[in-house]
Amino acid sequence: MSTNPAFEMRNISKRFPGVLANDNVSFAAAKGEIHALLGENGAGKSTLMSVLCGLYRPDGGELLIDGAPVDFRSPRDAIRAGVGMVYQHFMLAPSQTVTENVMLGLRDTPFVLNTPQLAAEVEKIGAQFHLPVDPHAMIWQLSVGEQQRVEIIKMLYRGANILILDEPTAVLTPPEIEGFFRTLREMAAAGKTIVFISHKLDEVLSIADRITILRGGKWVDTVANANLTKATLASMMVGREVLFRLDKTPHQPGAAQLALSQVQALDDKRLPALRKLSLTVHAGEIVGVAGVAGNGQRELAEVIAGIRPVTGGAIAVTGQDVTHAPPLARIQAGVAYVPEDRSATGSAPDLSVAENLALRAFRKAPLAGRFVLKRQLMQQQAQKLIAQFGIATPSPQTPSRKLSGGNLQKLILAREISSQPQVLVAAYPTRGLDIGATEYVRKVLLEEREKGVAILLLSEDLEEIFALADRIAVIFEGQIVGDLPANTADLETVGLLMAGEQVEA
Amino acid sequence: MAFLINLLSAGIRSGTAILFATVGEILAERAGVLNLGVEGMMLMGAVTAYGVAYSTGSAWVGLLAAAAMGGLLALLHAFVTITLRADQVVSGLALTFLGSGLSAVVGAPLVEVAQAPRLPAFNIPLLADLPVLGPILFQHNVMVYIGFLLAPLAWFYVFRTRPGMELRAVGEYPAAADVMGVSVYRTRYLYVVVGGVFAGIAGAALSLAITPLWVEGLTAGQGWIAVGLVIFAGWNPLRAALGSYLFGAIRRLPLDLQNVGFFLRNPTYGYFMNMLPYLFTIAVLVIGSREAMRRRVGAPAALGQPYVREERGK
Ligand SMILES: Nc1ncnc2c1ncn2[C@@H]1O[C@H](COP(=O)(O)OP(=O)(O)O)[C@@H](O)[C@H]1O
Ligand SMILES: [Mg+2]
Numbered sequence: 174m175s176t177n178p179a180f181e182m183r184n185i186s187k188r189f190p191g192v193l194a195n196d197n198v199s200f201a202a203a204k205g206e207i208h209a210l211l212g213e214n215g216a217g218k219s220t221l222m223s224v225l226c227g228l229y230r231p232d233g234g235e236l237l238i239d240g241a242p243v244d245f246r247s248p249r250d251a252i253r254a255g256v257g258m259v260y261q262h263f264m265l266a267p268s269q270t271v272t273e274n275v276m277l278g279l280r281d282t283p284f285v286l287n288t289p290q291l292a293a294e295v296e297k298i299g300a301q302f303h304l305p306v307d308p309h310a311m312i313w314q315l316s317v318g319e320q321q322r323v324e325i326i327k328m329l330y331r332g333a334n335i336l337i338l339d340e341p342t343a344v345l346t347p348p349e350i351e352g353f354f355r356t357l358r359e360m361a362a363a364g365k366t367i368v369f370i371s372h373k374l375d376e377v378l379s380i381a382d383r384i385t386i387l388r389g390g391k392w393v394d395t396v397a398n399a400n401l402t403k404a405t406l407a408s409m410m411v412g413r414e415v416l417f418r419l420d421k422t423p424h425q426p427g428a429a430q431l432a433l434s435q436v437q438a439l440d441d442k443r444l445p446a447l448r449k450l451s452l453t454v455h456a457g458e459i460v461g462v463a464g465v466a467g468n469g470q471r472e473l474a475e476v477i478a479g480i481r482p483v484t485g486g487a488i489a490v491t492g493q494d495v496t497h498a499p500p501l502a503r504i505q506a507g508v509a510y511v512p513e514d515r516s517a518t519g520s521a522p523d524l525s526v527a528e529n530l531a532l533r534a535f536r537k538a539p540l541a542g543r544f545v546l547k548r549q550l551m552q553q554q555a556q557k558l559i560a561q562f563g564i565a566t567p568s569p570q571t572p573s574r575k576l577s578g579g580n581l582q583k584l585i586l587a588r589e590i591s592s593q594p595q596v597l598v599a600a601y602p603t604r605g606l607d608i609g610a611t612e613y614v615r616k617v618l619l620e621e622r623e624k625g626v627a628i629l630l631l632s633e634d635l636e637e638i639f640a641l642a643d644r645i646a647v648i649f650e651g652q653i654v655g656d657l658p659a660n661t662a663d664l665e666t667v668g669l670l671m672a673g674e675q676v677e678a
Numbered sequence: 679m680a681f682l683i684n685l686l687s688a689g690i691r692s693g694t695a696i697l698f699a700t701v702g703e704i705l706a707e708r709a710g711v712l713n714l715g716v717e718g719m720m721l722m723g724a725v726t727a728y729g730v731a732y733s734t735g736s737a738w739v740g741l742l743a744a745a746a747m748g749g750l751l752a753l754l755h756a757f758v759t760i761t762l763r764a765d766q767v768v769s770g771l772a773l774t775f776l777g778s779g780l781s782a783v784v785g786a787p788l789v790e791v792a793q794a795p796r797l798p799a800f801n802i803p804l805l806a807d808l809p810v811l812g813p814i815l816f817q818h819n820v821m822v823y824i825g826f827l828l829a830p831l832a833w834f835y836v837f838r839t840r841p842g843m844e845l846r847a848v849g850e851y852p853a854a855a856d857v858m859g860v861s862v863y864r865t866r867y868l869y870v871v872v873g874g875v876f877a878g879i880a881g882a883a884l885s886l887a888i889t890p891l892w893v894e895g896l897t898a899g900q901g902w903i904a905v906g907l908v909i910f911a912g913w914n915p916l917r918a919a920l921g922s923y924l925f926g927a928i929r930r931l932p933l934d935l936q937n938v939g940f941f942l943r944n945p946t947y948g949y950f951m952n953m954l955p956y957l958f959t960i961a962v963l964v965i966g967s968r969e970a971m972r973r974r975v976g977a978p979a980a981l982g983q984p985y986v987r988e989e990r991g992k
Contacts, residue, residue, distance in 0.1 A: 228857060264857050
C-alpha cells in the first residue's frame with residue numbers, strides 16, 4: 174500500500190429533492206488500499222460513490238484521479254479513468270449470458286460477437302482472481318453470489334484500478350464472504366484500490382486498512398484500522414452509544430397458533446421446494462428458521478401467507494384449517510406477514526405512506542365508510558403510526574418508494590403489527606438494515622412475543638436467530654431437519670444441520 | 679394442390695407488409711419502447727408512397743419517401759415518450775389516430791388518380807421453375823424477396839452482434855446498459871425511428887406492390903396485427919416471419935374460399951372468416967397484456983418504462 178492517493182474527493186455535495194445526501198464530504202484512498210466506507214442506511218455512502226463512478230453529478234466539490242482533476246459526465250468516463258463500481262442492485266441483464274453482460278458497452282469488440290473467444294477471456298479473469306463463474310450461463314440462472322462475481326469480472330475486464338463495492342456482503346453467505354474477502358485482498362495486493370461500503374462492523378474490522386465514517390450525509394472521521402472496537406465504530410456511526418445486547422424474558426409457550434403438517438409446495442421453476450415439512454409455532458414464542466439460502470425458506474413463508482399454493486399437507490392457524498384459503502382469509506385468521514421483498518411484495522411503491530399503512534385495515538370500519546374510504550381518519554392513523562414507529566418520511570402523502578429500506582421495513586412492521594395478529598411471519602426482517610433500524614426491528618419482534626404472538630422468523634443471520642429465537646428450526650432441502658431449543662443449541666450443531674449432515678441428538 | 683399453392687403464395691405476399699411492420703416493432707420494443715402507432719405509420723407510409731410515386735413517376739422514390747415518413751412519425755413518438763416521458767400507450771394510440779385521419783385527408787385526391795407506378799415483380803431465375811416451391815416462394819414482387827432476407831438478418835443483428843446485444847440490454851435493464859456506457863436515450867431513439875421506417879416501408883409495400891392501390895384505411899388493421907404478432911413471436915424476428923406469413927394466409931383464406939360451394943350458399947360465414955385475424959390479434963393482445971404471461975414469453979423487462987438516471991425506485 175503506497176501513500177499516493179489513487180483518488181481524492183474534495184468537499185463533495187450532492188442534493189436530491191428534499192435531502193442533502195452528501196454535505197461537503199472529502200474522501201480519499203491510496204493505491205493498494207482497502208478502504209471501508211461505513212455508515213447507517215441513508216448516510217450517503219452510495220450517493221458519494223455514485224459521484225465517484227460518474228453516475229451522479231455532484232452539486233459542488235472536486236474529484237481527482239491520480240492527482241489530476243477530472244469531470245465525469247457518465248459512468249463511461251469514469252470507467253475509462255479506471256473507476257468501476259459494483260452497485261448494490263446488480264446491473265446485469267437477467268436474460269443475457271455472463272459473457273454478454275461483461276462485454277456490454279465495450280466499443281472495441283468486433284461488430285459480430287466472437288462469443289467463444291470472449292467467454293475464454295471472461296474465464297481467464299475469473300481464474301486469476303478466484304472468481305469462478307460459467308461464462309455461458311444466463312444471469313437469471315446464477316445465485317446472487319455468482320452474479321456479484323460477474324459484476325467484479327466486468328470491472329476487472331475493463332481494467333478498473335479503483336473498485337467500489339456497494340454493500341457487497343449483504344447478499345453473501347458466511348462461507349462466500351470468506352472467499353470474497355480473499356479475492357479482495359488479492360486485488361489490493363495487485364495494486365488495486367478497493368472501496369468497501371458496509372454497515373457491518375465485524376466485516377469492516379476484519380478487511381479494511383482504513384475506515385471512513387459517514388453520518389447523515391456528513392464526514393465524521395477517517396481512522397486507521399488498529400486498536401478499534403466495535404463499540405467505538407458503532408458510536409461514531411450512530412452518534413450515540415449502542416447496546417448489542419437484547420433483554421429477553423423466559424420462554425413460556427402458549428397454545429399452538431401456527432401448525433404446518435407434511436406441507437408440500439413447488440418453487441417458481443415448478444420443482445419441489447417444501448417436502449412434507451412440519452412445524453409448529455406456539456403463542457408467545459419465536460421460532461427461528463435457520464438454513465442455507467434456497468432450501469425452501471421463501472416458499473415456507475409464502476405458503477403461510479397464502480401467496481403460494483400448497484400441493485400437499487395442511488396448514489392451520491389458531492386451530493382453523495387455512496391450507497387452501499386465500500390471503501385475505503389468512504389475514505382475517507390473524508396472520509401477519511413481513512415479506513422478504515419489501516418493495517414488490519411488502520408495499521405498493523406508488524401508493525402513499527398513509528395508504529400503505531392502511532392496506533390491512535382499509536376493508537373494515539373505522540377506515541371503510543359505506544362506499545368511500547375515510548381518508549382523513551387514514552391520515553390521522555398514519556400520522557400516529559409514523560410517530561410511534563419512527564418512520565422517517567417527508568409526509569404521509571409521500572409515495573412509499575421514496576423511503577429508504579429501513580423506513581420501508583418500519584412501515585411494513587407498523588402495518589402488520591397494528592392489526593394485532595396472532596401469528597407473525599417475518600422473512601429476513603433486518604436484511605440490509607443498519608444498526609439503528611435492526612435494533613428497532615428486533616425490539617419490536619420481542620415486544621410482540623411478550624404480547625403472546627406466535628412468531629416465525631426467517632433469517633440468514635445466525636447471530637440474530639440465536640439472539641431472538643426460543644427454538645431454532647433448521648431447514649434443509651425443504652424439510653425441517655432439526656428443532657432445537659435456542660438456549661442449549663450450539664452454533665456447530667446448527668451449522669452441520671444446515672449443511673445437511675446427520676447429527677446425533 | 680393448386681388451391682394450397684395459391685393460398686400459400688398469396689399468404690406470403692400479403693404477409694410481407696405485416697412482416698416489415700412486425701420486425702420494426704420488435705426492434706423498438708426490444709429497446710423498451712412500445713409503439714402502438716404502427717397502424718398510423720403504415721397508413722401514412724402507404725399514402726406517401728403512392729402519392730410520391732405517382733408524382734415523381736418512380737416507385738423507388740415513393741418507397742424512400744414512405745420510409746422517411748414512417749421514421750418522422752416515429753421520431754415524434756420517441757420525443758414524446760423518451761424525452762418527455764409521456765405514457766407510451768397513449769402516445770402510440772394518438773399516433774395511430776393521427777395517421778388514420780391524416781392519410782385519409784391527404785389521400786382523398788389519390789383515390790381517383792390513375793395507377794401509380796409499382797415496385798417491380800419478377801421471377802427468380804431457375805428457382806421459380808421448381809415444382810411447388812417455385813410458385814410459392816419465387817414468383818413475387820421485390821418486397822417479398824427483401825422480406826425473406828429481412829427476418830434472418832434482423833435475427834442475426836439482434837442476437838449475434840454487439841449493437842444487437844446493446845439493444846437487448848437497453849430494453850431489459852436500461853440502468854445496467856447506462857452504467858456500462860450505452861446511451862439509453864440514443865439507443866431508444868434510434869430503434870423507435872427504425873421501427874417507424876419499417877412501418878413506413880410496410881405501408882409502401884402495400885400500396886406499391888401488394889394491393890397495389892390507395893384507398894382510405896388501406897391497411898385494414900394490419901398494423902394492429904403486427905403489434906399482436908410481436909408478442910406471439912416472443913420478440914424474435916424469425917418467429918415473426920412465420921407468424922406474418924401465417925396471418926397473410928389467414929387473411930387470404932376467405933377470398934380463396936369464396937368460390938367453394940359451402941360459402942357460395944352461406945355468404946355470411948365469409949364475414950366470420952374475415953374476422954379471424956382480428957379475433958386472434960385481440961386474443962394475443964389480451965393475453966400479452968398480462969404481466970406474468972409477458973414475462974414467460976420473453977418480453978423485454980423494461981418495456982413501457984421511461985428511464986431516468988438519477989431517479990430511484992422502479
Ligand atoms: N436517487 C435519489 N433520489 C432521491 N433521494 C435519494 C436518491 N438516492 C439517495 N437519496 C437519499 O439520499 C440519502 C442518502 O442515500 P444513500 O446514498 O443511498 O445512503 P446509503 O448508501 O448510505 O444508505 C437518503 O436520504 C436517500 O433517501
Ligand atoms: Mg446504499
